[in-house]
Amino acid sequence: MNLRRYLPIAALFCAVAFASAAQIDDATKQLSRDIFRQLIEINTTDSTGSTTVAAEAMAKRLTDAGFPENDVQVLGPNARKKNLVARLHGTGGRRPILLIGHLDVVEAKREDWSTDPFQFIERDGYFYGRGTQDMKDADAIMVITLIRFRQEGYRPDRDIILALTADEEGGKSNGVDWLLQDHRDLIDAEYVLNPDGGGVYTQAGKAVMMSVDASEKIYADYQLEVKNPGGHSSLPVPDNAIYHLTDALARLERYRFPFELNEVTRTYFQRMAEVESGQTAADMRALAKNPPNRAAIARLSTDALFNAEMRTTCVATRLDAGHANNALPQTARAIVNCRILPGHTSEEVRRNIVQILADPSIAVRYVSDAGDISDTAPTERPSPAVTLRPDLMNALEKVSREMWPGAPVIPTMATGASDGVFTDGAGMPTYGVSGVAIDFNDVRAHGRDERVRVQSFYDGLEFYHRLLRTLTSPQ
Numbered sequence: 326m327n328l329r330r331y332l333p334i335a336a337l338f339c340a341v342a343f344a345s346a347a348q349i350d351d352a353t354k355q356l357s358r359d360i361f362r363q364l365i366e367i368n369t370t371d372s373t374g375s376t377t378v379a380a381e382a383m384a385k386r387l388t389d390a391g392f393p394e395n396d397v398q399v400l401g402p403n404a405r406k407k408n409l410v411a412r413l414h415g416t417g418g419r420r421p422i423l424l425i426g427h428l429d430v431v432e433a434k435r436e437d438w439s440t441d442p443f444q445f446i447e448r449d450g451y452f453y454g455r456g457t458q459d460m461k462d463a464d465a466i467m468v469i470t471l472i473r474f475r476q477e478g479y480r481p482d483r484d485i486i487l488a489l490t491a492d493e494e495g496g497k498s499n500g501v502d503w504l505l506q507d508h509r510d511l512i513d514a515e516y517v518l519n520p521d522g523g524g525v526y527t528q529a530g531k532a533v534m535m536s537v538d539a540s541e542k543i544y545a546d547y548q549l550e551v552k553n554p555g556g557h558s559s560l561p562v563p564d565n566a567i568y569h570l571t572d573a574l575a576r577l578e579r580y581r582f583p584f585e586l587n588e589v590t591r592t593y594f595q596r597m598a599e600v601e602s603g604q605t606a607a608d609m610r611a612l613a614k615n616p617p618n619r620a621a622i623a624r625l626s627t628d629a630l631f632n633a634e635m636r637t638t639c640v641a642t643r644l645d646a647g648h649a650n651n652a653l654p655q656t657a658r659a660i661v662n663c664r665i666l667p668g669h670t671s672e673e674v675r676r677n678i679v680q681i682l683a684d685p686s687i688a689v690r691y692v693s694d695a696g697d698i699s700d701t702a703p704t705e706r707p708s709p710a711v712t713l714r715p716d717l718m719n720a721l722e723k724v725s726r727e728m729w730p731g732a733p734v735i736p737t738m739a740t741g742a743s744d745g746v747f748t749d750g751a752g753m754p755t756y757g758v759s760g761v762a763i764d765f766n767d768v769r770a771h772g773r774d775e776r777v778r779v780q781s782f783y784d785g786l787e788f789y790h791r792l793l794r795t796l797t798s799p800q
């Protein structure tokens with residue numbers, strides 16, 4: 326889940342604009358709404374839902390629109406977690422572009438919501454339902470865009486591949502990972518667009534910025550463990566497992582990983598300086614200087630998001646120690662969760678933690694996604710920092726200017742993880758790109774009463790149509 330994050334912009338008063346009205350004919354509008362509704366009303370939760378049903382429904386939409394059966398496949402490692410892969414053939418002038426979107430949604434309980442989360446409801450200018458923000462809106466948009474291209478007889482200069490997949494939010498059958506392992510040929514591409522990240526941010530319906538996720542931090546968990554012979558708590562001794570651990574965690578709390586920018590985060594701060602104002606804007610400009618201004622770094626580091634954009638972070642997330650109220654602890658354990666800058670390895674950070682804790686009685690081990698614990702962490706670099714492709718950035722800026730004039734395009738390194746971590750890791754640079762606008766204060770992904778503005782959905786549809794045409798027309 327690459328939850329659209331709240332961007333803490335305190336003082337936004339830059340020029341803002343409404344989207345120029347999307348030019349979508351009534352038939353396309355109706356079809357789009359029908360496909361969006363169909364997706365919302367198919368339960369795709371890990372517990373009781375099925376992405377297979379959704380994948381098959383979208384496959385039928387595509388073949389009904391004239392896609393050859395050979396170019397539309399539904400496949401997966403188990404019956405309930407299948408994925409859709411479809412291909413619109415181009416002239417083959419360049420390597421394909423891959424579009425990815427997850428079909429699964431986070432659990433939603435009827436009693437928590439004002440309406441049935443698996444019923445598509447239009448009310449007060451919004452579409453409501455689980456997945457309206459994350460990310461069946463974009464799944465529908467990508468399917469419809471392929472159908473429109475087909476109807477228009479459009480021949481791109483490269484293949485456009487669409488993969489709608491299982492288990493991004495959880496579950497053991499991640500579709501992107503599985504496709505890369507078992508069917509790489511089906512989805513191999515020069516680069517990837519993933520509308521699970523990025524998007525247009527609005528205030529009171531007016532566009533403020535278009536955020537584009539480029540590169541993701543790497544997720545890593547570490548287990549800290551102290552063993553001790555223990556003893557009777559009436560006779561305490563200085564060598565105490567809990568105090569060893571808590572003293573060391575206090576050192577970790579005070580430690581800050583080194584400041585480091587890459588192409589994406591440097592551009593992020595430069596462009597955010599135009600959106601922000603006052604001291605914050607001045608500090609963002611000072612970051613780019615060589616050497617960077619230390620006071621500026623310190624001030625910006627007090628903001629959780631800015632801090633996460635400029636360094637690796639590690640934080641204690643769990644603690645577990647002792648076995649009886651009247652005994653000295655024999656074991657004390659903590660879990661530390663790190664989000665690592667691209668270009669660094671999990672093992673490198675494990676060794677950093679050992680140094681920061683500065684206590685040889687503490688074993689620092691790596692915990693894999695599957696929960697396996699090992700003495701060392703992976704040493705391969707999962708993904709290099711993604712670069713900002715000029716062809717993509719130019720196309721984004723052009724289409725964004727047409728639709729949301731005055732709202733800058735701002736690249737962002739995602740601090741959470743999405744399926745892009747797999748495609749980035751497979752050497753296909755991945756960009757979180759979406760034209761669906763959401764208000765800063767209306768981010769409801771994973772939450773109750775998830776919704777998207779009706780107009781935002783159609784604007785997002787028009788955006789993908791224009792963007793993909795720009796990216797796949799001969800230069």
Ligand SMILES: [Zn+2]
Nearest residue numbers: 326327459521
């Ligand atoms: Zn998502």
